[in-house]
Each structure stands twice: as C-alpha cells, then as structure tokens.
Amino acid sequence: xxxxxxxxxxxxxxxxxxxxxxxxxxxxxxxxxxxxxxxxxxxxxxxxxxxxxxxxxxxxxxxxxxxxxxxxxxxxxxxxxxxxxxxxxxxxxxxxxxxxxxxxxxxxxxxxxxxxxxxxxxxxxxxxxxxxxxxxxxxxxxxxxxxxxxxxxxxxxxxxxxxxxxxxxxxxxxxxxxxxxxxxxxxxxxxxxxxxxxxxxxxxxxxxxxxxxxxxxxxxxxxxxxx
Numbered sequence: 307x308x309x310x311x312x313x314x315x316x317x318x319x320x321x322x323x324x325x326x327x328x329x330x331x332x333x334x335x336x337x338x339x340x341x342x343x344x345x346x347x348x349x350x351x352x353x354x355x356x357x358x359x360x361x362x363x364x365x366x367x368x369x370x371x372x373x374x375x376x377x378x379x380x381x382x383x384x385x386x387x388x389x390x391x392x393x394x395x396x397x398x399x400x401x402x403x404x405x406x407x408x409x410x411x412x413x414x415x416x417x418x419x420x421x422x423x424x425x426x427x428x429x430x431x432x433x434x435x436x437x438x439x440x441x442x443x444x445x446x447x448x449x450x451x452x453x454x455x456x457x458x459x460x461x462x463x464x465x466x467x468x469x470x471x472x473x474x475x476x477x478x479x480x481x482x483x484x485x486x487x488x489x490x491x492x493x494x495x496x497x498x499x500x501x502x503x504x505x506x507x508x509x510x511x512x513x514x515x516x517x518x519x520x521x522x523x524x525x526x527x528x529x530x531x532x533x
Contacts, residue, residue, distance in 0.1 A: 314415075315371075315398040316341065316465045317391040318351035334391040340464045343418045345457050348396055362456055363423045363507035369395035369452035370403045376450060377441075387436060394435075395452060399469070404449055409483050410475030410505040417461025419472065423507035425484045426452045430532035442530045449484045456505065475504040487513075488526070494518055 317334035318341070334351075342349040347365040371390050378385040390398035404425065411422045428442040428451060445451050478486075478499060486496045487510075497514040500506060517523055527533055 313399075313465055313468050314368075315390060316348070316463070317396055317398065318348045319394070320350075320352050334394060334396070336391075337465070340416075340462045343415070343420075343457055343460055343463045345460060347457070348463075351396060363509065364454040365457045366396045366420060366455040367394060367426060367452060368397040368399070368402070368407075368455065369393045369426075370450075371398050371400050372403060373450040373452075376448070380444070381436075381438060384436065384438065392436075393432070393452065397469075402469070404451065404453065404481035404484060405479055407453060407480050408474055408476055409478045409480060409500070409503045411471060412458065412473040412475070412505075413455075413469045414472050415469050416463035416467035418463050419458040419461075420455040421458050421505045422453050422480065423456050423505055424454050424510045425480050425487070426454055427529060429529050433531070440531075446484075446488050446526070446530060449481055449489075451480075451484055453480045454507070456507075476502075478503060492517070492521075492523055 316337045318337055319334035337348070343366075345362055345365065346360065369390070374388045374390065374392070377388040381388070407422060409422055409424075413420050413422075428445040430442055432442045432445065433439050483500060483503075486493070486500055490496065494517075497517055501511060501514050513524065
C-alpha cells in the first residue's frame, strides 16, 4: 500500500501587511534542507488569523502543483502569479491530488507523522491576494482546494524526504469530502459519514454537527467573500 510520491517542495512564511486587506502569511518562500516540524507546523512558519488558519488540526497546508496550469488558463492576464506557493501552501507535490488522497490518511514524512484532517476551506483573503474577486468561490466550486494536516509525531522533515502513506483510515477522498460539504444538497447521512472519519478536524466536526442539529447548510458567503 505504501505510496511514495515525488519529493515535496517545502515553504514557510511570516505575516505581512496587505494594502486594502488584512495582514496575512500567505506569501511563502522555499526552504532548502531540514526543518523542524512542531505540533503547530513548520518552525518559522506563521498564520495571521488563528481562528481560520493554523492550530493543531491545520498545522500544514498541501496544494497540488497540478492545479496551477488550470488557474493559468483561467486567468491568462495573471498567469505569472500562478506557481507554487501562490496559495500559501507549505507542501507542494506532483502526483498527489484531492482524488488520490483520503480523509484521515497518515503519511510518514522524514522523522514525522502527519494526518489529513480536512480539505482547505477557501476564504476571501485569496481574493485580495490574487486581486481576483471570486477566486475563493472558484476554488470551492472546482474542488481545487488542497488539504490540511495535523502533526501526529514531530520530527525533522525536508524536501529530500518523500511522503509515504502509512495508514488509510477512510473511504472518503478529499475530493468527495469537498463534494459532500459544498457541492451536494443537504444530506445528513453523508455528514455522518464525514463525522465518522478518524482524525477529522474539530472545525469540520463542528460544522457537520451544526448542520445536523439545525437541519440546514451554513451561508458560505462570509468565508468566501468576506460578507
């Protein structure tokens, strides 16, 4: 079952001010050599809005490099913006996508173990970052979102060390989770399937439980468009 992917490119960043927007650490730089992976992510990496980014369930962001061709074709005038790590990812690979990575997957990466906790939930800051007013919405609609990890055990990691699949814990791909959460009509049975995933993030668990108890889906516009 071990899947050895291409070696990842690794990125980290600090919080920067953005004119007309809120401060963000989305601008990352490539890390050469070993870096320490802590329970909250790569040493030296930062997140600006802790309620939406970062924390133990969202310690690392992984974005498939394959998607950049799509965005370059969609927005030819801004094509030069679309290369890793434009979406603020810590990990960039070829060969891993939302269709081949599953919720709860545990990977060995160097001396560490990391687990897929949720798809990345696109937010309105991406619209400022790219100066494209609906790119967060397009990410969600197309399912080109990437995903997030928690750190199960800390250790030294680097771009020289491959991600190896150790355990597959669910039959729900990241792509299917995106579809259940954002593309399908209200479906309590599917929300309960997601809730049963080992390692699902606390925020996604809360969202699914809130839907089940309220009988409706939340409004996405606050997150996607900032209103």
